[in-house]
Amino acid sequence: xxxxxxxxxxxxxxxxxxxxxxxxxxxxxxxxxxxxxxxxxxxxxxxxxxxxxxxxxxxxxxxxxxxxxxxxxxxxxxxxxxxxxxxxxxxxxxxxxxxxxxxxxxxxxxxxxxxxxxxxxxxxxxxxxxxxxxxxxxxxxxxxxxxxxxxxxxxxxxxxxxxxxxxxxxxxxxxxxxxxxxxxxxxxxxxxxxxxxxxxxxxxxxxxxxxxxxxxxxxxxxxxxxxxxxxxxxxxxxxxxxxxxxxxxxxxxxxxxxxxxxxxxxxxxxxxxxxxxxxxxxxxxxxxxxxxxxxxxxxxxxxxxxxxxxxxxxxxxxxxxxxxxxxxxxxxxxxxxxxxxxxxx
Numbered sequence: 116x117x118x119x120x121x122x123x124x125x126x127x128x129x130x131x132x133x134x135x136x137x138x139x140x141x142x143x144x145x146x147x148x149x150x151x152x153x154x155x156x157x158x159x160x161x162x163x164x165x166x167x168x169x170x171x172x173x174x175x176x177x178x179x180x181x182x183x184x185x186x187x188x189x190x191x192x193x194x195x196x197x198x199x200x201x202x203x204x205x206x207x208x209x210x211x212x213x214x215x216x217x218x219x220x221x222x223x224x225x226x227x228x229x230x231x232x233x234x235x236x237x238x239x240x241x242x243x244x245x246x247x248x249x250x251x252x253x254x255x256x257x258x259x260x261x262x263x264x265x266x267x268x269x270x271x272x273x274x275x276x277x278x279x280x281x282x283x284x285x286x287x288x289x290x291x292x293x294x295x296x297x298x299x300x301x302x303x304x305x306x307x308x309x310x311x312x313x314x315x316x317x318x319x320x321x322x323x324x325x326x327x328x329x330x331x332x333x334x335x336x337x338x339x340x341x342x343x344x345x346x347x348x349x350x351x352x353x354x355x356x357x358x359x360x361x362x363x364x365x366x367x368x369x370x371x372x373x374x375x376x377x378x379x380x381x382x383x384x385x386x387x388x389x390x391x392x393x394x395x396x397x398x399x400x401x402x403x404x405x406x407x408x409x410x411x412x413x414x415x416x417x418x419x420x421x422x423x424x425x426x427x428x429x430x431x432x433x434x435x436x437x438x439x440x441x442x443x444x445x446x447x448x449x450x451x452x453x454x455x456x457x458x459x460x
Contacts, residue, residue: 138239138259140164140200142177142224145254146243148214153445155217157208159193160254162226165200166238172200173228173238179208181220182242184274188325195229211324213445215426216277218246226259237262275407275448276325276367278337278392280318281441282411282434284382287312289439313379316341316390319441320360320375323394323448326367326406334397335406336362339375342389344418362397382438386413389420390431393452407448 145158159177166173178192191210196202210217225240239259291312320337337360356377363369380388393408412421413435414428423431426446434442 138261139166141256141258142226143254143256144224146250148250153211153213155210155212159204159206159208161203163201168228172198175202175226176229178225178227180223181210182223216447220245224257275327275450276323277445277447278323278409279321279445281443283317283441284385284434284438285315285317286438287314290315314381316377316380316385318375320371320373322370324368332365333367334362334364335369335394336360336397337371338393338395340391341377342391342420344420386435408452409446409449
C-alpha cells in the first residue's frame with residue numbers, strides 16, 4: 116500500500132489533541148497470551164489518581180495500540196467511566212495475533228478524558244515492549260507519563276499483513292502405498308509395483324489477515340511457484356511450476372482453504388528448491404495488484420531466490436525434517452519481492 120492509502124487508515128491524529136500539563140496516576144493491566152487460539156488479551160483492571168481537569172474528576176477511558184501499527188485495526192478501547200479519578204474497568208481488549216508477530220510490537224496503553232464536544236484530552240500513557248515478554252507475572256501497575264512523539268516508522272508503512280499456511284512433503288513411498296491400497300483388488304497393478312513414484316509438496320493455504328489493499332472491494336488470491344534456480348543464478352519462468360488458489364471476493368481477511376500441490380519431486384531435490392507464495396488482488400481490467408508475499412527455502416542465499424529469512428526458512432527446514440507430516444505456521448507478508456519475478460499477476 117502506498118503512504119497515502121495507509122495514512123487514510125490512521126485512527127486519529129493524537130498530536131492535535133489537548134493534554135494535561137503533567138500526567139499523573141497509574142493504570143493496572145494484566146497481559147495474557149493464548150497459544151492455542153493465538154490470542155493476545157489486555158485485561159484493563161483500573162486506573163488510580165488520574166489528573167483532575169479544572170478541579171473536576173475526568174471521564175476516563177483506556178486505549179491501546181500495538182505499535183508501530185497506529186491504524187484502526189490496531190486500536191482497542193474500554194468504555195468511558197464518568198467523573199472519577201479512580202475508574203474500575205475489568206475489561207478485556209483482545210488481539211488475534213501470532214506470537215512471532217506480537218514479539219515485534221510495543222503495547223501502548225494511554226488514558227484519555229472523554230468530552231461530549233471537542234477533542235478528547237490526553238491524560239498519560241505507558242508502553243511495554245512485547246519482545247521476550249513473560250506472561251506469567253500477573254497484574255502490573257504502569258505509571259502514566261507524557262506522550263512520546265515518534266514518527267511513523269518504515270515498517271508500519273510497509274506492513275502488508277500475514278498468511279497462515281501448512282506445508283507437507285508426501286514421500287513417493289507413501290503415495291505408492293496409498294495407490295496400491297486403493298487398487299489392491301485389481302491384479303493388473305502387480306506389474307507396476309516396482310515403478311518409482313515421485314514425491315509431492317503440498318501447500319495448504321489457509322487464510323490471510325490484515326491485507327493492505329485498495330479496500331474492502333478487493334478480491335485476493337494466492338499464487339504459488341516452486342522455483343528451481345538456473346545455473347546462472349537467475350530464477351526464470353521456465354524453471355517455475357505454478358499453482359493458484361481460488362479467488363475470494365470482497366474480503367481483506369480471506370479464508371482460502373486451498374491446497375497447492377507440486378508433483379514428482381524427491382526430498383533431496385526439494386532441498387534445493389524455493390517456494391514462492393504471493394498474494395494478489397484480482398482486477399477485471401488491467402494488471403492485478405500485488406499485496407504481499409513470502410519465500411520459503413533453506414535460506415542459504417546460494418541464488419537470489421534462496422533468500423528465506425527467519426520463520427520462512429525455519430518452517431521450510433522443519434517440513435524437510437518431517438516428511439509426511441504437516442508443519443503449520445503464520446508468516447508476515449513481505450512488502451515486495453524481486454521485481455523481475457513479480458511484475459504482473
